[in-house]
Amino acid sequence: MNVNIHEDYQSMSKAAANLVARRIISRPDLVLGLPTGDTPKGFYRELIDFYEAGLLDFSKVTTFNLDEYYPLSRDNPISFTNYMYERFFNHVNVSQNKIHIPDGETDRVADECQDYEEMIAEEGGLDLTVLGIGENGHIGYNEPGSKLGSKTRLVELSEESIVREVPGNYDGIINKALTMGVKTIMNSRKLALLASGPRKANVIHDALEGPVTGDVPASILQLHPEVTVILDREAAGDLDGGELMV
Ligand code: GLP
DSSP, rough: EEEEEEESHHHOOOOOOOOHHHHHOOOOOOOOEEEOOTHHHHHHHHHHHHHHTTOOOTTOOEEEEEEESSSSOTTTTTSHHHHHHTTTGGGGGGOOGGGGOEEEEEEEEHHHHHHHHHHHHHHHHHHEEEEEOOTTTTTTTTTTOTTTTSSSSSEOOOOHHHHHSGGGBTTTTOOEEEEOOHHHOOOOOEEEEEEGGGHHHHHHHHHHHOOTTTGGGGGGGGGOSEEEEEETTTTTTTOTTOOOOO
């Protein structure tokens, strides 16, 4: 597990974009797992800058997003689908038929989850998956108590996640999501975990230096052979070995 600690959010975001860019340049048909949330917004901006500078071609990249609220129209402004198009896909040349996001509108949930896993398998598995982390240690929407062998499925959101992450006017309306499972994520050949800000310091300590436990799903990453953790100084604040490394 490589832990890279950066001075601030912008350099953390640049480092994450550099890592993905290097992987795409060395493997133009990369199969890439993608997150949403506040943390990766800078990361997506940096990738768009690379594309606009003619440094990156996304046309052969295949993407799979980690999660989507359910049930929710993909056109709803708070959907992760809307987030991805607004903040990334509308600005680069990923091929439309290579974009995969769990379908928040499906009425065949079990089929959708099985199809998602089959599509990942048909692409040869995930080469690199970029993750954020929830304050309660969730990855994707694998909340505390998630089975370490879980695959893509419909999950109940924790009260904490609803309060912290679901926009106020949807509180009580949205309480479920479709998410890649812990095993789905752990099957990715490489992982990159991004975290920024003092709010994440405690959970980053627990995830990286605490016991491996289903109470902190991100702690399972300690068992993955190829994880790069990219933090800013604030998110690294509670790490025992947390000196600035880059
Ligand atoms: C949501 C997403 C996760 C994300 C987490 C943290 O729960 N499902 O994929 O990592 O929020 O988001 P933020 O980066 O905004 O703290």
